Amino acid sequence: MPLLTLLRSLLRWACLALLGLLVATPLAQIVMRSIFNVPMAGAEELARYFLICLVFLAAPLVTLGGGQIGMEEFQARIPPRPRWWLQLAIEVAGIGFFVLLAVATVVTIRNNMTNQTATLEMPFWLFMAPLALGAPLLALETGAKLVHTWRRRRPEEKHTVLT
Amino acid sequence: MNGLLVVGAFLALFMFGFPVVLAIGIPCVVYLLGNGLPLDLIAQRTLYALDSFPLVAVPVFLFVGSLMNAAGISKHIYRFADTAVSRLPGGLAQVNIFGSLVFAGMSGSALADIGGIGRIEIDAMRAKGFKAGFASAVTSSSAIVGPIFPPSIPLIIYGTVTGVSVIQLLLGGILPGLLCVAMLMLMTGWLAVRRGYPRAARWPTGAELWRDFKPAAPAIAAPVILIAGMLAGFFTPTEIAAVTVAYAMAISALFYRELTWQGVLDAAHETLQALAGILLIVAVAAMFGWILSVEGVPQQLTQAMLKISSNPYVLLLLVNVLLIVVGMFLDSTTAILVIAPILAKPLVAAGVDPVHLGMVVVFNLMIGLLTPPMGLALFLVADIAKVSMKEVLREMVPYYVPLLVTLGLITYVPAITTWIPRLAVGGP
Numbered sequence: 001m002p003l004l005t006l007l008r009s010l011l012r013w014a015c016l017a018l019l020g021l022l023v024a025t026p027l028a029q030i031v032m033r034s035i036f037n038v039p040m041a042g043a044e045e046l047a048r049y050f051l052i053c054l055v056f057l058a059a060p061l062v063t064l065g066g067g068q069i070g071m072e073e074f075q076a077r078i079p080p081r082p083r084w085w086l087q088l089a090i091e092v093a094g095i096g097f098f099v100l101l102a103v104a105t106v107v108t109i110r111n112n113m114t115n116q117t118a119t120l121e122m123p124f125w126l127f128m129a130p131l132a133l134g135a136p137l138l139a140l141e142t143g144a145k146l147v148h149t150w151r152r153r154r155p156e157e158k159h160t161v162l163t
Numbered sequence: 164m165n166g167l168l169v170v171g172a173f174l175a176l177f178m179f180g181f182p183v184v185l186a187i188g189i190p191c192v193v194y195l196l197g198n199g200l201p202l203d204l205i206a207q208r209t210l211y212a213l214d215s216f217p218l219v220a221v222p223v224f225l226f227v228g229s230l231m232n233a234a235g236i237s238k239h240i241y242r243f244a245d246t247a248v249s250r251l252p253g254g255l256a257q258v259n260i261f262g263s264l265v266f267a268g269m270s271g272s273a274l275a276d277i278g279g280i281g282r283i284e285i286d287a288m289r290a291k292g293f294k295a296g297f298a299s300a301v302t303s304s305s306a307i308v309g310p311i312f313p314p315s316i317p318l319i320i321y322g323t324v325t326g327v328s329v330i331q332l333l334l335g336g337i338l339p340g341l342l343c344v345a346m347l348m349l350m351t352g353w354l355a356v357r358r359g360y361p362r363a364a365r366w367p368t369g370a371e372l373w374r375d376f377k378p379a380a381p382a383i384a385a386p387v388i389l390i391a392g393m394l395a396g397f398f399t400p401t402e403i404a405a406v407t408v409a410y411a412m413a414i415s416a417l418f419y420r421e422l423t424w425q426g427v428l429d430a431a432h433e434t435l436q437a438l439a440g441i442l443l444i445v446a447v448a449a450m451f452g453w454i455l456s457v458e459g460v461p462q463q464l465t466q467a468m469l470k471i472s473s474n475p476y477v478l479l480l481l482v483n484v485l486l487i488v489v490g491m492f493l494d495s496t497t498a499i500l501v502i503a504p505i506l507a508k509p510l511v512a513a514g515v516d517p518v519h520l521g522m523v524v525v526f527n528l529m530i531g532l533l534t535p536p537m538g539l540a541l542f543l544v545a546d547i548a549k550v551s552m553k554e555v556l557r558e559m560v561p562y563y564v565p566l567l568v569t570l571g572l573i574t575y576v577p578a579i580t581t582w583i584p585r586l587a588v589g590g591p
Binding site: 012015016019020022023024025026027029030034044047048050051052054055056058059061062065068069070071072074075086087090093094097100101103104105107108111112127128130131 | 177178179180181182183184185186188189192202203204205206207209210213214215216218219222223226397398401402404405406408409428431432434435436438439440441442443444446492494497539
């Protein structure tokens with residue numbers, strides 16, 4: 001799926017840039033405040049926004065590789081066939097959850113179109129955009145994982161990847 | 164569907180191997196929809212959970228841990244630790260513990276310690292003839308000093324969810340971190356004498372110590388500089404994470420000169436992997452916390468606990484027993500997010516200092532990283548050392564003793580935690 005590969009590559013670079021901004025924003029604030037005595041209004045809000053963007057864009061990126069923390073110890077004791085069905089069920093439930101989260105986000109944006117954030121006066125739709133984008137991407141990646149598990153015809157043995 | 168059913172459903176799904184995000188999220192969504200609450204709540208709770216400035220420190224500290232390895236800082240810390248303490252009974256096992264303490268001064272995560280300096284320590288110990296299981300046990304038990312000694316990711320998360328001062332929590336971690344290291348070194352010395360482990364042939368000369376201290380000095384100085392900057396008001400506990408990145412990059416450029424752009428990129432990729440796993444749980448757990456509050460679970464627990472006893476020491480004992488069990492099944496981030504806000508109320512009401520309670524909770528949950536079945540530190544160390552979990556666990560048994568003794572001391576001697584914060588920040 002070249003489109004998915006391209007999407008992942010774009011996401012990866014976006015996340016790397018966001019991580020850089022997450023480090024640079026508080027540093028810029030310290031320099032402006034301590035050295036030039038001119039605190040940057042809204043730097044804190046901006047850093048929080050970068051964090052939100054980073055989490056919801058990085059989460060889909062690590063889903064396929066087993067980046068979501070879970071406990072596989074009890075599951076590992078189940079015989080392979082039912083374990084395979086259980087893994088499929090978990091992935092279907094995951095798609096359902098993330099689709100619902102995406103729908104809830106769209107509804108929230110639609111109900112709050114005139115709202116904006118406190119300091120930077122960011123439009124509400126822009127503030128919610130990382131979740132509106134991240135939730136469908138999480139559903140998409142969980143879907144890719146479901147297809148992968150289905151095609152394997154046997155359960156994944158891998159543990160959660162931590163680092 | 165009441166609050167306890169949500170908790171029960173979460174535990175059931177978690178046991179069946181659902182990722183924590185889904186194990187928490189699915190019962191919450193069922194509760195909200197089942198009670199006819201608006202869909203907006205789901206999206207708003209999830210997103211607003213991350214709209215917190217202290218949480219910005221979490222990915223940045225994860226990045227510091229990876230960066231220290233990419234920049235070769237871990238290697239210099241290890242070399243200094245080797246020269247300084249390898250003559251002690253236990254040799255490289257003592258180096259392992261002391262190295263973790265120095266590493267802890269810049270990193271705030273146990274898993275970063277194991278994945279970074281832990282790799283070097285395990286390889287060196289195996290090369291000297293130590294069993295891989297023993298090397299893994301020493302590495303994982305000493306790694307929990309990382310999130311206790313400042314800076315610390317779990318303490319920042321604890322402060323965020325309970326409203327306790329993050330700066331006081333970080334300062335409160337200094338003595339417990341040192342105490343834990345002393346206890347682990349004592350146990351290692353005792354085991355070494357009994358088992359006849361090798362150690363360095365002689366103590367280092369002053370010149371040798373100075374030679375290896377110099378390259379490690381910037382890393383050793385980090386916690387002092389960071390804490391001093393924080394207390395002087397140059398930066399907040401949250402900004403400290405970004406300062407640590409800048410500091411790590413500066414000392415890499417000025418002293419070590421081993422950091423390449425590829426190394427920075429690799430460290431960033433590693434960070435993305437870890438942060439997405441942890442912070443997505445933080446986002447979804449906010450719904451869980453909200454439901455528990457609406458259902459009055461913290462209040463019910465407060466009443467139930469105060470019925471048993473209103474003596475803070477008895478309550479702390481109950482908390483410790485509860486958290487040891489919780490730590491076996493929940494990863495530390497989830498446990499802090501789910502349990503801490505519930506526990507804080509009755510304990511603080513009974514007169515327990517909030518900073519002291521924070522340290523007890525976090526230290527206890529860090530022990531949980533080392534207990535099966537959900538011992539993330541054990542998974543990681545077993546994977547790195549390529550040994551079975553059984554082998555690691557067998558060697559871990561003696562190390563639970565110093566960890567539990569430290570926990571007991573932290574619990575029943577509050578001054579170990581509260582003395583430095585009071586000295587530095589003031590208060591009753």
